[in-house]
Amino acid sequence: MSKLASRVIAYYVEVVVILMSLVSLALSNYPHHATTKTSELYSTIVDFLPGFPGKLPFTLETGYIEVWEEVQLFYYFIQSEQNPEIDPILIWFAGGPGCSSFTDLAFGHIDSPAGAGFSYATNKSYYPSDTKTSKQAHGFLKKWLIEHPKFARNPLYIAGASYGGKVVPSLTWEIVKGNEAGIGPQMNLQGYILVNPITAWYLDDQKKVEYAHRISLISDELYKSAKLSCNEDYRTNEANKSNAQCNKILEDVSNCIDPLEDQHVLDPKCTHSSSPNHWCRGNDRMIASQWANNINVQEALHVREGTISQWIRCRGHAKSDVFMYNKDIDSSIIYHQNLTTQPLRALIFSGDQDMSVPYVTTLKWIKELNIAPNDDYWKPWYLNNGQVSGYIGVGKGEEVQLFYYLIESNRDPETDPLMLWLTGGPGCTSLSAIFFEHIGPLSFNYTGVYFNRTTSTWETDLPALQLNPYSWNKVANILFLESPVGTGFSYSTTAESYYTDDINSSNQIYEFLQKGYVLGSPVSDPDESDLIGRINFVHRVSLLSDDLYESTKVSCGAPNWNVSNAECKDNAQTVSDFVAPLNDDNFLESKCNDLFPSNWCRKNYNLIISNWANNVQVREALHVREGTVGHWTRCNMTLKTQSYAITMRSSFVHNQYLANKPIRALIYSGDQELSATYVGTQRWIKKLDVPIDNDWRPWIVNGQVAGYVTDYSNGHYNLTFTTVKGAGHCPSEYKPRESLFMFQRWVGQNYL
Structure with missing residues (x-):
């Protein structure tokens, strides 16, 4: 057996697809007259389907095949759009057990293995099981290939999701044994595919x-x-x-x-009160049920009249639907072990936001197969090679002119808090917070905005502005400050004053920090907590293999972590190089690798705001002093290389000082960010040694988990640390509604 044949590897094929039910249905769900005598094969071509305009642009065949003289398995057969005569055949099981494969036909979204659908049994006392399903599916394939001889030599792959993890390996092994015994037509079995598979x-x-x-x-x-x-x-x-x-x-x-949607923790969880106005994935499934139970749809699919009383997407999930099924395969690992002895290929993939069948489970049993990985045992893979007004003078002679935007509270400006907002960088404009991070009352309407890459010009006038319903000035006055000098529209009257550093910038604005402070995705201790947090975080979210993580921990002396030794630094650099192709701000989003990206990425926003802020009319409306700033950029990166010195390697000592003062702090992080991970932030917060007042718990917005929060207090200093679920760097840019709720609760001195 070759190394290639034994490895679990990724493989993409153009396929001929057969979608079939994982189990046949017990007759107890159907009228007692559903005992029509049928032939072993019944199939038709479907040209039109209700809801689709015109003729279907692909070849769809539906039909029944009889197995064991009492089970009629319904299937959908979709021919490849490339070359059906030689392209592989993919047999797909959707899950459950008891879920219709129509789910995957309609949505392309896999919730569970194939189930019932339009399959039925003529014997009402028949009860399916894992092993029966595997053997019946083998019988189905033999009969189907006999009736479709032109596909008999096509490469064959068996695939399934969720509960298909029990049946697919068993069926694949049945085919192997059948080929060896010479029973029925020889199948050109090449391998199998599993998606978030339930295994044990x-x-x-x-x-x-x-x-x-x-x-x-x-x-x-x-x-x-x-x-x-x-x-x-x-x-x-x-x-x-x-x-x-x-x-x-x-x-x-x-x-x-429990408050989370366990099949996708970033999705809203469906509740009994969920409605189409508040989308959850269950809404789509209700639509599928309505469609599949329509008489015209069933006629178009050539479903046998009277064989089912109601199409149910997944049998046994409703209390009123009794579905008798014997789960007699406790673990399918033994089948995988058997299959590793065969010249087969396997593709096993998992969504990393699935908690019902976590990827760490799949990784564990794969390792138990004792298959040696190749040299690149853990690496990223890519899609398409790539992939968020006025002036104040400071200084002795007021030579530094800091530009600001003051936005009053919509509620009560005279009594509501005043919040000073500083955008990071150093050198990034606070307009980012106003327009992109949803802190301010306005945002861009991108309708009709288009950048012509050929002419390097905008094919529209200025982008329109629209009100932001999640603006934080609903409950507070906000002062957006362009700092340090050289940021946005801030400028200096002397060349010398452009040369500044962390301490000097802090001194210029320190009076605004006397009442309290808010930190979003803060970079606080890049040499220790942020670095250690980054290493731990990339392992937690499956970007780093267990082996490389353990090796780094050893070299860095975890759990005490000595990050100053050379070996640790080398390993940390290896980790950084490993995740470099990802988007640091939100690793779930595409990374921008082009000045003018043709596919959407967050840098598109930079181009749009640059066009807007450099417009003469915009500058006049903002009362920008003419001639003080040349070309405006969202982030003036020349500050780092020419005039700004990062003299504060860690702000931890300042946080320690503030922890002894009677003030409040809100520190929040997006849980999808790599640049300033919540793990690193949490690490230095714990080092403050402020007692926990209210321990880690979910906080809820509109019935959905928005993040997790811990409150700390020593009697005078009160700190709230929270994650924002599904958000990246500058969480309000990704989750504006949840971020506004968080700020409202905190500024009102309430627990989240």
Whole structure:
């Protein structure tokens, strides 16, 4: 067996697709007259479908195949748009058990393995199981290939999602055995594909807690307590029933993760009150149910009349729908082990936001197969080679003129708080916060805005402005300051004054920090906490392999972390190089690699605001002093290289000083950011040694988890640290509604 044949590798193919039900349905769901005598094969071509305008632009065949004389399996067969005669055949199981493969046909979104759909049984006492499903599917394939001989030699792949992780390996092994025994037509089996596969229940239960900790759903302290109290056994079993402390800890874990949509933690969770006005993925499934139960649709699909009473997307999920199914494959790992002895290829992939079948579970059992990885055992992969007014004079002679925007509160300007907003960089304009980060009352309307790459000109007038419904000036006055000098429209009357540093800039604006402060995604300790946090974070979110992470921890002396030694620095650089192709601000978004990107990326906004801020009429409206600033840029990066000295390597000592004062602090981080990770921020906050007042817990906006929050207090200093779920650098840019809610609660001196 070659190394290539034994590896779990990624592979893309143009395919002929057969979508079929994972299990046949028990007759108990159908009228008793559904006992029509049928032939072994019934198929038709579908040219038109209700809801689609005109003839279908692809070849769709539907039909039934009889197996075991009592089961009629319904299928959808979609021919490849490339070369059907030689392209691979992909057999797809959608999940459940008991879910219709129509789900994947309609949405291309995989929730669970194939289920019932329009398949039915003529024997009402028939009950399906994992092993029966595998054997029936093998029988289905043999009959289907006999009736479709032109596809008999096409490469064959078996694929499935979620519960398909039990059946697909079993079916693949059935085909291997059938080929070896010479039973029926020889199948040109090449491999199998699994998507977020359920493999062994005990593994999923075990790894869910670890996964929840990795992606910041539970705190470090809660995770450590769970490991200690439960002896790293988080299953609901007899051994744990008598462990009261473990049960209490697992209850605390559930309180943190139960409010989330476990199949995609960044999606809104569907509730009974969910409506089309507040989208959740369940809305799409209700639409599918309405469509599939339409008489005209069933006629177009050539569904046999009277064989089902109601199409149900996933059997047994509703209390009123009793679905008898025997889950008789406890673990499918044995099938994978058998298949590693065969010259087959496997593609196994997982969404990294799935908590129902976490990728760490899949990674664990793959390692148990003892297959040696190639040299590049963990690396990123890419899509398309790539992939968010007035002046104040300061200084002795007021030679430094700092430009600002003051936006009064909509509520009560005379009594509402005043917040000073400083954008990072150094050298980035506070217009970013106003227009992009949704802190201010305006945003751009991008309709009709287009940059012509050929002529390097804008094909529109100025972008229109629109009101931002999530502006923070609903509850506070906001002073946006362009600092340090050289940022935005700030300028100096002398060349010498452009040369400044962290301390000098802080001294120029220190009076604004006497009442309290807010930090969003702060860079505080780049030499230690931010670096250590980055290393820990990229491992937590599956950007770094376990092996490379453990190697780095050893070289850096974890848990004490000596980041000053040369070996540690070399390893840290290796980690940085590894994640360099990703977007630091939000690693889920495309990275901008082009000055004028043809595909959307956040840099497009820079181009638009630059066009707007350099317009003569805009400058006149903002009362920018003519001739003081040449070409305006969103971030003046020349400050770092020419006139600005970063003299404050760490701001931790200042935070320590403030922790002894009677003030309040709000510190928040997006949980998808690489540049200033929440893990690094959390690390230096803990080093302040301020007692926890209210421990790690989810905070909710409109019934959905918006992030996780911890409150600290020593009696006079009060600090709130929170993550913003699904957000990157400058979280309000990504999650404006949630960020406004957070600020409203905090500024009103309420817990989140």
